[in-house]
Amino acid sequence: GENVEQHPSTLSVQEGDSAVIKCTYSDSASNYFPWYKQELGKRPQLIIDIRSNVGEKKDQRIAVTLNKTAKHFSLHITETQPEDSAVYFCAARRTGANNLFFGTGTRLTVIP
Amino acid sequence: ETGVTQTPRHLVMGMTNKKSLKCEQHLGHNAMYWYKQSAKKPLELMFVYNFKEQTENNSVPSRFSPECPNSSHLFLHLHTLQPEDSALYLCASSQETTGVAKNIQYFGAGTRLSVL
Numbered sequence: 674g675e676n677v678e679q680h681p682s683t684l685s686v687q688e689g690d691s692a693v694i695k696c697t698y699s700d701s702a703s704n705y706f707p708w709y710k711q712e713l714g715k716r717p718q719l720i721i722d723i724r725s726n727v728g729e730k731k732d733q734r735i736a737v738t739l740n741k742t743a744k745h746f747s748l749h750i751t752e753t754q755p756e757d758s759a760v761y762f763c764a765a766r767r768t769g770a771n772n773l774f775f776g777t778g779t780r781l782t783v784i785p
Numbered sequence: 786e787t788g789v790t791q792t793p794r795h796l797v798m799g800m801t802n803k804k805s806l807k808c809e810q811h812l813g814h815n816a817m818y819w820y821k822q823s824a825k826k827p828l829e830l831m832f833v834y835n836f837k838e839q840t841e842n843n844s845v846p847s848r849f850s851p852e853c854p855n856s857s858h859l860f861l862h863l864h865t866l867q868p869e870d871s872a873l874y875l876c877a878s879s880q881e882t883t884g885v886a887k888n889i890q891y892f893g894a895g896t897r898l899s900v901l
Contacts, residue, residue, distance in 0.1 A: 682825075709892075719891075773830070
């Protein structure tokens, strides 16, 4: 089965700096990679996703990169703001399967 | 709100109690999921239902019993739980389309369960 590893487990940055969270996966058949944000006491919410036919996707201050050969993908947040503070989860999924395999999460703290 | 509602939001139960968690989705989706979220562990998929049929049971102990009476409702029946079952239980739903990898899962707010 799929194994998704996520690093770091905690990350603190100054407001305005960039934050990068990295994930690796083991199943070469995985081809869909979403990122979820979970604020304290709230539900996980999708913030960005990428399919394996592209190497990068950007949405305002958030971007995701995918290296399919190396089986790793990363979340990049630029110009961080205090409201970016949350736990971020990466996940991987293969075509035809419902299952999302999640990483262990990264607790991001943006210091004002 | 994402259209996925879970009740109750908080539940405290003894090890001999029987209780049920409820999930309802108003998104017209055809797949529903139960996840367990424990501290410092990945979200663990417990059960998957496609079109009301259970398609996944990830080695979940029998003290957890799911029920999906229709594609909009999902229950998790609990009995004789253990303290280590204390966690946040999340429900999710998605619209599954054959041959398409990207089927976004929308989560409910979860039920915080404490087993004493």
